[in-house]
Amino acid sequence: MDLPLPDDLFDLADKRVTMAEEMTLEDVRKHMKVYLWVFTSLAILTVVTVLVSYLSISFTPALLIALAIATLKATLVALYFMHLVSERQVILWVLLVSGIFLIAMFALFIGAHADQETIAALIKFLPTGHVA
Amino acid sequence: MQIPYEVTARPDTGVNNAKLGIWLFLASEVMLFGGLFAAYVFLRIGADAWPGMMVYDTEMMAERADEILNVPLATLNTMILIASSVTMVMSWAALKMDRFDRYKLYMGLTILLALGFLVVKAFEYGDKFDHHWYASTNNFLGIYFVLTGLHAIHVTGGIVLNAYFWGPGTKLWKRGTPRDKAHFTNRIEVAGLYWHFVDLVWIFLFPMIYLI
Structure with a gap:
């Protein structure tokens, strides 16, 4: 027996092919390059986060900068490593x-x-x- | 009731059950960590001083978290976790390329990096215990141990899962049929989603606890 689901969910089922599904060898190679770029960006942003924390700035701007960088890093992870870019x-x-x-x-x-x-x-x- | 064990997308949701399942689980994890982050914010905005009074030999008033916590070690751990996320996604890509040897290499590296993260974390905790600083010492250390401890439990869970897929779990791939290979690749993708989430939590945890 299959799980019954509301009809509205059928409208959410878009017909695009996701990154994780139909990929050629060339596609995979391209994605591997992107993963390395994302890794480099994450490493640089981590260093920036630490350096900014040593600057003499007050709490609120320091919090906002740290959260902005963390959000940017999390977005990169979610979009590329978790494939949300094509989900x-x-x-x-x-x-x-x-x-x-x-x-x-x-x-x-x-x-x-x-x-x-x-x-x-x-x-x-x-x-x-x-x-x- | 039987839930179909397939890697093909369901016509209603557009994704396979495993992927929808892991994303629903991760949504619940967002609320779990979110609740603790909210507790952190609540404790912090209500505190007169943060981290506040620490007792070791003599009393000491800490004005910044980096007076108590080891930022270089935590930065190293951030790099380790980011690197493990890359090796995890590379292991999945290796399976997509039908390169099982590369998969073993990347997944092995992911496990080693995760173990490295826990070793660094153990040194960090050991340092706190040497100073007789525990979760009961003050609110700062309480939320520090709860958040980083819960995260470390998630890392441990990820290691167990990935070790299974590095060792006994590979039997599925070794059967060699396209269907079995597709199932194994799907499992690694789902395990990867969990692992990247663990990385994602640390990305917020690191600046919130250690740097601000």
């Missing part, structure tokens, strides 16, 4: 949904922190004896 739509949808949930989770944490400050500010205005 099917259904995989991209899976990633998009998990990305949305991830952002929602971060928003909950940061929201809770902001809420703590609001609560702390409100407590100051409460009459004495009402603070839990």
